[in-house]
Amino acid sequence: MAKKVTILGSTGSIGTQTLDVIANDRELYEVEGLSAGSNIALLLEQVDQFKPKRVCVASAADAAEVKLHVPAGTEVVHGEQGLIDLAAGGQSDVVVTAIVGSRGLGATLAAIEAGKSVGLANKETLVTAGHLVMSLAKQRSVSIMPIDSEHSAIFQCLNGENPRSIKRITLTASGGSFRDRSRDELAGVTVEQALKHPNWSMGAKITIDSATMANKGLEVIEARWLYDIGYDDIDVVIHPESIIHSYVEFEDHSVMAQLGLPDMRVPIQYALTYPERRPTPTGRLDLVKQGALHFREMDEQRYPMMRLAYAAGRAGGTATTAFNAANEVAVARFLQGEIGFLDIDRIVETVLEKHAPIANPDQATIADADAWARMTSSSA
8 A cells, every 4th residue: 555645845856856756656656645845847847747635835826826737636735724734634544744844743743643653854843842742742653754864864773772772873974065264264155055055955055054053953963853862962073975964872882873965855765665665766885986085073163053052952942943943034135145155144043042941841832932033033
């Protein structure tokens, strides 16, 4: 029987690569639902190819337009409630949350509440509400399968291991677009330069996050919730080749790592097929041809966002919400040409200095903290 999949954010980088994985093995998958933002043209192409039963778009106007072009019987919903209904409803076995930003939280919680497995590509869900997400997943006996290459690597390294034997988790980072530049050399860099990632094909926001190292900071906070491990036991190293996707050290000083070419379709497919493995439409790693792997110590002076992420994580509560929201606004302002690249971490630090964290927040408190951080960072 085919596995039924709903994809939240089907027109983004992770969403399109998820559909690429599905297209490579059509007998194994059935697309139950798709959601998109403003890229209606691409969404309609996806609907034509994969024939989902349900579709969600951002606005009522977009929904009216989409209804004119989808097959009869295809349900079209819109807005935040439509996204939640798409995640929780239907017959899907797994919901892939590939929406960028904090919008994915409500839909992810709804999918878990409905008992659906979650393929998690939305970092912000665990960053802002890890305590809520993991607690609800445990209550509903729902599996959370990480899609990030780093967290997929750690999950694979830990598969079958005793969690009590973990000594340290190390996330690897490419270093981003400017990894060979000093901080002084970043003054005046352009959006176009920042979007040229040396290894990965990703969306604009996550590519900028890779350049500032905010992306790795978000992954550190994710790791704390996914693996129930303290911040003192989570490291980050720069690994320019992006071949080792992350590694785990155990109490006997054995180290397990997961290696592969930098291609997101591998962790995406693993999340969909676990515990099985299937052939992927990806290249094969040849270590002899690769020749050498390199590593650099993480420098928090060069990458202040790492220091800020750890500080927010250790502060706990709504501090991580403030970190995430401020970063989203700052990155958007940079992409729009409103601020410089070095202003991103300045804005985030300003917001965190002004924020008074609230412990164990519920969804309403998280939403309030998110709104406050966005407003504060819009004028910082």
